[in-house]
Amino acid sequence: MERSLTDAAGRALDPLAESPERAEFRRELRRLIERESPPERIRELDEAASFDRELHQSLARMGVLALGAPEHLGGAGDVRDQVVAIEELAAGPTSMAAFLILQYMAIQVLSPAEDGEPLRVLRELVGGGCKVSFAMSEPGGGTDAARAMRTRAEAVSGGYRIRGQKLWITAASLADWILLLARSADFERSPVDGVTLFLLPAGADGIRVRDIDTFGLHSVPTCEIFLDDVFAPREAVLGEPGRGFRQVFGTLNRERLNAAAACLGVARAALDYSVDYAGQREAFGSPIGAFQSLQHRLADGALALENARSLVVRAAEVEAGGGQADVLATLAKLAASEAAAGITQGGMQLLAGAGFSREYPMQRWFRDVRLWHFAPVSDEMARNYLGERLLGLPRSY
Ligand SMILES: Cc1cc2nc3c(=O)[nH]c(=O)nc-3n(C[C@H](O)[C@H](O)[C@H](O)COP(=O)(O)OP(=O)(O)OC[C@H]3O[C@@H](n4cnc5c(N)ncnc54)[C@H](O)[C@@H]3O)c2cc1C
Known part of the structure; x- marks a missing residue:
């Protein structure tokens, strides 16, 4: 269900409303998801614990995997578009939204590359x-x-x-490359010093990967x-040895923001589903949505969602404008993860028995x-x- 903030005459009143181009991108992506990732397919892949390789390729063709990358490499858009893409995917195939958070983080880490393997990998x-x-x-x-880092990188010839x-x-068992942080020197003042960032082929000798249930x-x-x-040859080091953690710090705001966007998507989907269900399910001769205690819970969910969305949009505008949305991105991640937790918890209660069934998405x-x-930063x-x-x-x- 499409819900927008309007006045009594039905005019959109949202000063944070997105541009027509971004709104069109959102609609286009939504159509792709409806076509290629309908609820039955999401459920099947969830049960089989399978990654949707076809959807990944469709997202590549639509340019979604390139959002925020340098233009000369085929990139387009910025963090505001990433936020839209992640929200839309999270509302459907949520695991792909989690993958995209990683994809955009890797793009940000690799984007300064001007030559060699990192540039080839980025392309x-x-x-x-x-x-x-x-x-x-x-x-x-x-x-x-x-x-806590015990992984050591010892200098050798x-x-x-x-x-x-x-x-x-x-996604390590799907990955062709691993961005890896390892301690290359003991630290004196700050534990973030002495850690080096490497780009390693996932198939390198000595690497073994195990999936966790x-x-x-x-x-x-x-x-x-x-x-x-x-x-790891010397060329596998990204940036300056010993400064890896500080390089990664530069991605924290975007990661928090993108995690917040994923929470918005889940929260929106779960709230829409709950409202529809409440309109249809009956008890005591009326739809359960007519009971005030349930209505209040749904209204609180909508409030939490809109609050979180405002913070996400503000943080994304700051980042897209070249600023550092550190506080706003952290507020957005906290507000969005709490909105999503409240709405999904409320959805489980509202669906009651149906919430307990794996045949329903709640x-x-x-x-x-x-x-x-608790990730990428805990509440x-x-x-x-x-x-x-x-x-x-x-x-x-
Ligand atoms: C599905 C999944 C995917 C993940 N993907 C990645 C990935 O791709 N790459 C990667 O590197 N990591 C990844 N992580 C790891 C994730 O970032 C960590 O789980 C997260 O940072 C928390 O670390 P921890 O689980 O070791 O919890 P701990 O660090 O043991 O924390 C336990 C609890 O203590 C709390 N706590 C700790 N310190 C404080 C404090 N000072 N004040 C108050 N509370 C505190 C925490 O908030 C938490 O509630 C992933 C985790 C999961 C489950």
Whole structure:
């Protein structure tokens, strides 16, 4: 169902409404998703834990995989278009939205490349000819990833020898390339120092990848990576050795924003589904949507969704204008993940028995959206950050 903010005469009143071109892109993508990724297919792939390779290629043909990439490589659009693409996919094949967050992060990390392997990989990536995963988190921790990092890159003749283990890595078993952070030097002042960023072929000798059986997002694998004496030539280092974490910091705002967009998509789909269901399901001689307690819950969901959307749009405008939307992107991610959690939880309650059935989509939205409560930044760390950066309170950790 299409819902817009209008006045009593039905005129659109939204000062944050998107441009006609972006609105047309949204409609075009929605049509593609309806055609190629209908609910039965999403369910089948979720049950089979399969990635939708056909949809991935269709997205490549439509230019969705190239959003935000440099124009001379076939890129177009910016973070505002990425947000639209992720929201639309999250409302349907949510796992593909999770994959796109990774895709856009990899594009941002590789975009400064001017020659060699990184440029070749970037060119293929935007055309859908290869996939890249990003490996930072480890068994020792993802929140305090720099301090917990045990994967070591030891300097040897011609490059580095890498040993260690990465955990919870999206799409590593599908990927042709891995962006990997490894500790190449002990740190003195800050744990983010002494970490180097590598671009490694996923098939390099010594790399082994295992899929993890996860609770949600079944149509994109989540993996463990074992690195056993992997040789990385000096050219595999991206940027300056020892500065890898700082390079990745540059992508944090976009990742938070794109995760917020994924939450918007799930929240919107789950709210629409709940409203339709409430209009049709009857109890005590009336539709359950006539009961005030259910209406209030749905209205609260719509409020949370619109609040979150406003923050996402504001943060995306700042980023697209060349600014750093750090606080706004963090607010957006927190508001959107909480809106999505509230709406999917409320949807499960409203559907009651039907919510418990895997034949209805609510349980999948409820499961899939959990990820964005603790990744790419956890809701607790987002609050810590806001306490410090927005409110000027002492750092709490
Ligand atoms: C499906 C999936 C896909 C993922 N994809 C990737 C990927 O592609 N690449 C990658 O590198 N990682 C990935 N991750 C890892 C993800 O980023 C981490 O799970 C996340 O950063 C949290 O780390 P953790 O699970 O180790 O939790 P922990 O770091 O152990 O945290 C546990 C809890 O403690 C809380 N906590 C920690 N410190 C504080 C503090 N100072 N104040 C308050 N609370 C605190 C956290 O908020 C959390 O609730 C993925 C994870 C999943 C599940």
